[in-house]
Amino acid sequence: DTAVSQTPKYLVTQMGNDKSIKCEQNLGHDTMYWYKQDSKKFLKIMFSYNNKELIINETVPNRFSPKSPDKAHLNLHINSLELGDSAVYFCASSRLAGGTEETQYFGPGTRLLVL
Amino acid sequence: AQKITQTQPGMFVQEKEAVTLDCTYDTSDQSYGLFWYKQPSSGEMIFLIYQGSYDEQNATEGRYSLNFQKARKSANLVISASQLGDSAMYFCAMAPFRSGYSTLTFGKGTMLLVSP
Numbered sequence: 001d002t003a004v005s006q007t008p009k010y011l012v013t014q015m016g017n018d019k020s021i022k023c024e025q026n027l028g029h030d031t032m033y034w035y036k037q038d039s040k041k042f043l044k045i046m047f048s049y050n051n052k053e054l055i056i057n058e059t060v061p062n063r064f065s066p067k068s069p070d071k072a073h074l075n076l077h078i079n080s081l082e083l084g085d086s087a088v089y090f091c092a093s094s095r096l097a098g099g100t101e102e103t104q105y106f107g108p109g110t111r112l113l114v115l
Numbered sequence: 116a117q118k119i120t121q122t123q124p125g126m127f128v129q130e131k132e133a134v135t136l137d138c139t140y141d142t143s144d145q146s147y148g149l150f151w152y153k154q155p156s157s158g159e160m161i162f163l164i165y166q167g168s169y170d171e172q173n174a175t176e177g178r179y180s181l182n183f184q185k186a187r188k189s190a191n192l193v194i195s196a197s198q199l200g201d202s203a204m205y206f207c208a209m210a211p212f213r214s215g216y217s218t219l220t221f222g223k224g225t226m227l228l229v230s231p
Contacts, residue, residue, distance in 0.1 A: 031217060041154075041204060043221040056218060090160060094217070102216040103150065106160035 003027050004107035006091050012113045013081055021076045021110045023091030030095060031055075032074035033104060034066060037088040049074050086114045117142045119207050119222035126227050128197045135182070136192040136225045138207030144168075146212035149190040150219065151181065155203040163205075166190060168212075197229045 004025045013019055025032060033056075034046040047066045048056035054066070063079040074091060091107040118141040128134040140149070151163040166174045166181045174181045182191040190209075194201055204224045210216040 031215075033217070041224050043160075043206065043208075045219060048217050050217075088158065092160075102148075103162050103165055104216075104219060105162060106152075108159045111158070 004091055004093055004105055006089075006107040006110050008110060009108065010111050010113075012115065014115055015081055015083060017081050018077070018079045019081060019112075020078070021089055021091075021112075023074045023076070023107055025072055025091075025093040025105075025107075027093055027105065029093035029105075030071055031093060031102075032068065032071075033092040033094075034074065034076050035090040035092060035106075037090060037109070039087070043090070047074075047076075081114045083114050086112055088112070117144075117147075117209055117211065117218075117220040119209055119220055121207055121222035121225050123225045124223075126225055128227065128229055130199060130229055130231050131196050133193060133195045134197055134227065136194070136205050136207075136227065138190045138192065138222060140188050140190060140207075140209050142188075142209065142211065144211040144213065148210050148212065148216045149181065149183070150208045150210070151179070151190075151192045152206045152208065152221075153201075153203045154206065154224070155200075160206075164192070194227075199229050199231065202227060202229045 031050045033048045037043045049068045052068045068074045088109045092104040094102045094104045120139045147168045149166045153161045164176045178195045180193045206224045207222045208219045210219045
């Protein structure tokens with residue numbers, strides 16, 4: 001009955017590889033997000049999707065591409081991984097943007113280590 | 116642009132005591148939401164409490180309360196009767212209402228350690 005789930009939990013890979021992180025929410029939310037938490041614990045939004053449409057795209061290298069097959073899923077694909085991509089990536093979801101008290105609920109995080 | 120400042124990198128408190136974690140923010144928006152999240156050592160982000168900028172009363176959720184002082188642009192988290200399980204990183208965040216609260220900006224966090 002996990003609300004927001006991510007797979008994998010840990011991901012260790014070599015520089016230059018391509019990898020994907022999957023996210024699913026069963027809360028019936030319309031908006032999903034990807035955040036990156038760096039080694040100093042700083043959290044920054046990367047992308048936001050509302051009902052399968054991209055609504056926020058912060059300054060993120062175009063090696064990162066989000067894909068939303070339906071409103072319950074938001075996957076993150078990363079091409080040509082670099083050492084600086086090592087971080088914890090969090091998926092989150094909230095109700096339809098535009099309402100009040102739209103709390104974002106986070107997944108457990110995916111710890112990516114690029115060697 | 117929004118900015119969140121958490122000036123306390125770390126705080127220590129004894130079990131059963133109350134503790135206040137500071138958060139100040141800067142925004143030109145008139146309508147916004149303020150949020151606190153907890154991140155234990157296991158890594159997940161747990162939502163604790165929300166305060167809307169137009170809410171006249173301070174938000175409370177169990178042992179958590181938010182001391183909201185709009186004129187000072189502060190939104191301090193108060194944890195009453197600390198428990199060992201409260202040891203974690205705490206993040207203050209805000210989002211403007213015009214974005215549907217979708218653009219959360221986080222502070223750098225405060226590490227809270229609760230001792231027996």
